[in-house]
Amino acid sequence: MKKTNRYIVAISGIVLHLMLGSTYAWSVYRNPIMEETGWSASSVAFAFSLAIFCLGLSAAFMGRLVEKFGPRVTGTISAVLYALGNILTGVAIDRQELWLLYFAYGILGGLGLGAGYITPVSTIIKWFPDKRGLATGLAIMGFGFASLLTSPIAQVLIADFGVSKTFYILGIIYFVVMFVVSQFIKRPTEEELASLSKASTTKHSTTPAEKGMTANQALKTKEFYLLWIMLFINISCGLGLISAASPMAQDMTGMSAEAAALMVGILGLFNGFGRLLWAALSDYIGRPLTFTLLLVVSLIISALLLVAHVPIIFIIAMSLVMTCYGAGFSLLPAYLSDIFGTRELAAIHGFALTAWAMAGLAGPILLSSTYELFNNYTTTLLVFIVIYLIALLLSLYLTRLVKKNT
Template sequence: MATDSFLDRSRTIAGPGFNRWLIPPAALAIHLAIGQAYAFSVFKKPMGALISGNVDAPAPDDWTPAQLGVIFSIAIVLLGLSAAVFGKWLERVGPRKAMLASALCFSGGFFIGALGVHLHNLWLVYFGYGFVGGIGLGIGYISPVSTLIKWFPDRPGVATGMAIMGFGGGAMIGSPLAVALMDHYKASAPMGVAPTFLTMGLIYLLFMLFGVFTIRVPAEGWKPEGYVPSTTSNALITTHNVDADTAIKTPQFWLLWVVLCMNVTAGIGVLETASPLIQETFSDKSMGAGLGVTAAAAAGFVGLLSLFNLLGRFFWSSASDKIGRKPTYMIYFGLGIVLYALVPTLAASASLSLFVIVSCVILSMYGGGFATIPAYLRDLFGTMQVGAIHGRLLTAWSTAGVLGPLIVNFLHESQKSKGLTGAAAYQTVFYTMAGLLVIGFLANLLVKAVDARYHVQETTAPKVAA
């Protein structure tokens, strides 16, 4: 009973004078942990050489890159599905109980995955890191968003940037941590992967519990001191509310679904293969002996992308408070189309520095797209059930989690089968991703204000506790 009462929403309501700036660290504790998913590519080569012990010469029974890519896809699919399924439950029970569920599932996924690696049972890894861990990802991803939007009604873009920037930065911690732990444990276990999973699972569990214990929700009717709602006319920002069940019946929801899906498909395909991509594109063979990108340097590249993913989430979502959500997405897609189309040329000319710079800008906008979407939903559908609506929209991420790696792997393998290597083998990939951004650009162009017939009638609106 004591545990239940501690986890209950009523026990998380902040008292008078509570400092709302104490909430972002609680959100970051969750998102920096689950953001480790973006660093999964550093495990691909070691997990593909558990039997041979040589990443350059896998044994016949070692897991293939395609088999290992499924782990990440399962996790992303379950992220979106669990966010959609548990979104309304989260609004009802509050963020503390949801964060605890996330912590147990995410760390549990590591523990089960470690057993799968130890037994060399890929299906157990799929179930652990992919399925169970993916549920932890989904619940953890949405758990702070609605709470922060309610704490920061005067800065919704900044709020969602703070809520989600940690997820983009998770690989900045997770990538070097995983590499260091695998190196530490490699003498006691094949490639050091299984004990690394166990250690990271424990570290992330403790880290996420900090968020569980510190999260608070504002009292009903609370407003920041001196806050006066803007009277500036903006057709896309509603003063009404749409409930989650009605929101999915609107064209605006599905247009934003396409917007998010296209942005994520393009970016996630690169992220999922970030480490092997830069090693193959800028190898010793293409750059000259001793000049190619090493595994350690590739891990650093993954970490750098993670940093810009993080910074982009805060920068672009904060900028959207000034210039609006729709214009911000126009920048994401318009500039993104140009940069994706430019990457193959930079790779072919061995312009490593420019390749890294362009990749970082792409990832900043990719991350910005994630961080801006909750504020976009808040503008269109109100705050009443924005967390649940956001959860349902994340099924676009699930779809992208399958499409991105599939498209990248299919196109890359088809080019390799034609004898193409290095930069040439990835050329079609980036041109295809640029095409997906064109679709996203057109979908965003069509977004307009939600019709009044979808609004909840205030006299009969169901109460949702703050």
């Protein structure tokens, strides 16, 4: 029987996430959509928020589908839904139908994002039991970096063909690429799994890769909910800071609008690199210590932002926070596999990602509401510091539980 090259599986997963992560380039489309349709900025922005919300919620049941039908099927479903969502977004702009924008990009596109995001991660972990953190870090890094690839391409297409045709063109490209790479994302056979597990040198897993709990069993444990809350806090604070990075920089350091826009681009790089670097580190020092360290860094940097009135210090501080924000996504599946095994990892990971759906609403709302109440970002940062401290205490408690079970 022909053996599958595990690196082909990993590269296919990275490419799939590169296509899906293009959703982070939504801000490129905002002004052209507003000019063509006359819709308000908040109306256009809501389509993106709805897509992220649907991503988080759909990941829960899509994880079940990965376990039942395999990653090829869910990858293909993702290709169809995400491509169709983008193409119908073009139709919505042409016809100036706001409800269709929400249905196409927010719901169909969001469901496609959820199906595709969950598809490769648990599969790649099964192929790399010796490097769980690095493997998932690489795949999820693709999602973080995608906007750097998509933004310039989308800008050129919009200038040459207009915004609605851009969605038609990209929708077709997404479908072809995602459909093709999904066919290479397959689970290891029993024989391959046994061989990989025998060769594995994983030190930090409490559960053998090929064994573990079902999703229903995992949902009855304290460990799952501790991780869920930690992820929710990390994403809420990270998204809150991302959503106001530019105005915060201008308000707190006197940075120009142009410089602040450049800073936002730099933050995207650190968001992507953070997913890989922290995850790779976790293979050496363990997931519990890594998650605790990133929360300590977030706590210290949030405090530094209170007094960072010099632009360069503010940029460095925000960049470090962004590595921690991105790291939460890449550490999660490896951490879950350490505790619960990979038996139904896709389903467990899917349920955990509901924290992303909730945080996508909570983070930006928390930041904007505290700013409106107190008319400064100081109070907001103080609130974030308290919340990060709660997450840190929970992480220390979870570390103790994990050690007890080792």
